[in-house]
Amino acid sequence: FLIASGSYIYGVYSSEDGLSSANYFYKAFEIALSAAIIVKLSFITSCEKQKLSFRKYLSFFGVPLLALVVWNILFSLFVGDRAPVMFFSVLTFGLYFIRWKRLNFILLCMSIFLASILFSFVGELRQVGERSNVDFSERITNITNYSEGKTSKKFDELVPGDATIEMALSVNTLNHALLNVPDKYDYRYGLFQLQYIYASIPGLSGVISEILYGSDTKFYSSSKFITYFIQGDQPTFGNGTSILADFYLDFGVIGIVIGLYLFGYFVGKNEYKLFSSYQQVTFSWVVILIFFSKALYLSRSSILFELSLIVFIYLLIKINKFIVSSLKKT
Numbered sequence: 001f002l003i004a005s006g007s008y009i010y011g012v013y014s015s016e017d018g019l020s021s022a023n024y025f026y027k028a029f030e031i032a033l034s035a036a037i038i039v040k041l042s043f044i045t046s047c048e049k050q051k052l053s054f055r056k057y058l059s060f061f062g063v064p065l066l067a068l069v070v071w072n073i074l075f076s077l078f079v080g081d082r083a084p085v086m087f088f089s090v091l092t093f094g095l096y097f098i099r100w101k102r103l104n105f106i107l108l109c110m111s112i113f114l115a116s117i118l119f120s121f122v123g124e125l126r127q128v129g130e131r132s133n134v135d136f137s138e139r140i141t142n143i144t145n146y147s148e149g150k151t152s153k154k155f156d157e158l159v160p161g162d163a164t165i166e167m168a169l170s171v172n173t174l175n176h177a178l179l180n181v182p183d184k185y186d187y188r189y190g191l192f193q194l195q196y197i198y199a200s201i202p203g204l205s206g207v208i209s210e211i212l213y214g215s216d217t218k219f220y221s222s223s224k225f226i227t228y229f230i231q232g233d234q235p236t237f238g239n240g241t242s243i244l245a246d247f248y249l250d251f252g253v254i255g256i257v258i259g260l261y262l263f264g265y266f267v268g269k270n271e272y273k274l275f276s277s278y279q280q281v282t283f284s285w286v287v288i289l290i291f292f293s294k295a296l297y298l299s300r301s302s303i304l305f306e307l308s309l310i311v312f313i314y315l316l317i318k319i320n321k322f323i324v325s326s327l328k329k330t
Contacts, residue, residue, distance in 0.1 A: 001025035196304035
């Protein structure tokens with residue numbers, strides 16, 4: 001991935017000189033690393049509930065895997081990509097803090113507050129890199145100059161607290177969905193949700209979207225549809241989606257109610273596994289760990305968007321288990 005990523009290796013988040021294969025290499029890396037962590041977590045759950053220190057917890061991962069996780073988190077901070085930082089931090093370390101070392105409410109609030117400051121700073125560093133294509137040291141030097149008196153990328157005017165706008169725009173996605181559907185466009189009746197299912201088979205989602213919509217890419221996903229609502233046919237960046245807007249575009253208000261009820265029912269039935277003794281690597285165990293790890297920003301995404309990641313992780317673990325079992329027999 002690093003060889004194919006172009007300027008990304010130097011900290012340029014939105015580098016355009018990388019090879020097209022870089023996205024596939026990173027996806028493979030994300031799936032394999034997540035699968036390895038989940039296998040370790042499954043074993044760690046067999047430990048005594050009240051008798052595990054954090055040092056002992058970390059030792060179960062082994063130095064090579066733990067070093068790779070920490071390196072990935074630090075490199076993501078360097079580049080300015082906050083999603084992998086949250087995902088791999090919670091996936092790797094989160095289980096310890098809900099099973100063996102509960103954080104009290106005050107400490108939890110302080111941790112979230114400090115983390116939000118860090119992530120806002122990282123977001124600013126990334127924006128400086130996007131605007132000037134400079135390396136990391138120059139971004140640190142120039143961040144104050146870029147923050148003072150600059151216009152907001154989202155609104156083309158000076159906005160106080162620009163770093164916090166991204167959170168507010170998650171609500172904006174639902175506002176535009178309500179404004180345009182069903183008055184200007186009909187509901188999609190599950191087509192966006194089906195596209196997430198197609199994505200579980202590599203390449204199928206793009207093929208089906210091209211067959212159904214041709215070059216009209218605004219129907220390729222709920223995020224592209226919302227971006228079209230906000231910016232028109234020539235967007236300069238993606239506005240993303242939200243868990244509410246995603247369900248609303250497909251099924252309206254009833255879709256939000258039923259979709260989130262079913263999701264809540266699934267979580268309620270399976271979250272006990274995070275606190276229970278040894279867990280086999282079942283499909284539901286992988287699902288609950290992935291949603292637990294992505295819970296911090298799930299509201300700014302969509303539930304079935306994670307399905308392809310979950311399926312690939314589960315299949316990789318099962319393939320790996322089959323290979324290991326075959327080698328033991330021979």
